[in-house]
């Protein structure tokens with residue numbers, strides 16, 4: 001059955017990037033328009049409204065160079081499934097500039113709605129971003145922060161209120177370089193109370209309700 005990508009209006013974008021950090025495959029294009037994919041374990045949603053997403057790369061890598069050249073990137077969130085996680089590892093290899101990770105990993109490019117970097121069909125969630133700022137620090141590391149200007153999702157992965165369907169999105173995290181090729185699943189869920197009595201609880205609950213209502217206007 002063909003995948004149906006559902007465009008989501010802005011009020012749902014914050015909920016769509018859940019949990020607030022995730023394993024990501026980030027696409028960019030170079031000055032000639034050639035697409036690039038690289039894998040990132042450091043991708044985090046860093047602001048609610050508007051939604052901003054940040055990640056850390058390295059100066060000299062294709063992603064950093066392309067972002068500097070074009071000011072755009074697309075974040076694609078893969079599922080906790082063997083096939084796509086293997087492709088995530090392929091997209092972490094140091095291919096030369098201009099080599100297509102779409103071909104190397106066997107992934108399908110789907111044009112984005114508002115930016116040049118394509119979406120990756122095999123990922124269920126997509127965030128099209130314009131670069132807000134970059135910061136170079138720590139011996140050549142480059143932190144990139146982008147504003148989400150469009151988001152889309154496989155239609156079976158969100159409910160009618162824009163909450164993700166956890167058993168469908170199957171979010172994953174990367175354990176980090178020292179662990180090699182290890183990932184952790186990030187979609188088991190439970191509600192947790194606050195075993196503390198004091199005015200801070202009410203303040204926090206009110207803030208949470210305000211956020212909830214803002215997103216359900």
Ligand SMILES: Cc1cc2nc3c(=O)[nH]c(=O)nc-3n(C[C@H](O)[C@H](O)[C@H](O)COP(=O)(O)O)c2cc1C
Nearest residue numbers: 038039040041042056057061062063092093094174
């Ligand atoms: C699962 C995974 C997560 C990664 N996370 C990051 C990361 O958060 N930051 C980073 O700089 N490199 C990370 N890497 C390494 C980059 O993907 C790798 O350097 C890649 O070659 C960059 O590609 P590019 O030259 O096309 O930008 C990760 C690799 C893998 C496989």
